[in-house]
């Protein structure tokens with residue numbers, strides 16, 4: 001992963017699109033990895049919440065590797081795939097692509113990670129994921 005220009009995935013929409021601002025950069029002027037990670041968590045949670053039909057909590061995240069820096073004004077797209085539904089858990093992969101400013105025509109893959117969420121009840125305890133509708 002990394003280095004080459006790629007294309008955005010075709011035939012599906014990103015769950016989230018967002019453009020980092022100057023407040024989101026580190027002292028090198030690149031966007032904080034943690035900012036990207038939190039948005040990946042949000043994107044994954046959108047899909048997991050829909051599948052769980054209610055409240056969820058993030059229980060585990062597997063390996064972020066950042067292949068490309070992200071700069072202010074890049075347009076980030078977060079694509080989510082549901083990969084596993086357990087008894088109470090939902091696992092998704094999140095892929096993050098950046099369209100480079102100023103033209104937003106060059107696309108690079110920034111990172112990807114696997115998130116596991118647990119469906120929880122009103123007291124924060126695991127509850128079974130309901131059957132798919």
Ligand SMILES: CC(C)(COP(=O)(O)OP(=O)(O)OC[C@H]1O[C@@H](n2cnc3c(N)ncnc32)[C@H](O)[C@@H]1OP(=O)(O)O)[C@@H](O)C(=O)NCCC(=O)NCCS
Nearest residue numbers: 057058059060085086087088089090116118120124125126
């Ligand atoms: C998420 C939480 C409710 C799970 O409670 P728990 O009593 O540990 O639940 P369990 O051991 O029954 O595990 C629940 C599910 O999570 C899965 N799970 C637990 N730890 C896991 C891990 N490290 N990686 C992947 N899946 C994991 C279990 O396999 C189980 O899935 P299944 O029911 O589909 O088989 C509890 O750990 C919690 O509240 N954690 C804090 C969550 C949070 O606040 N996250 C935000 C970041 S701080």
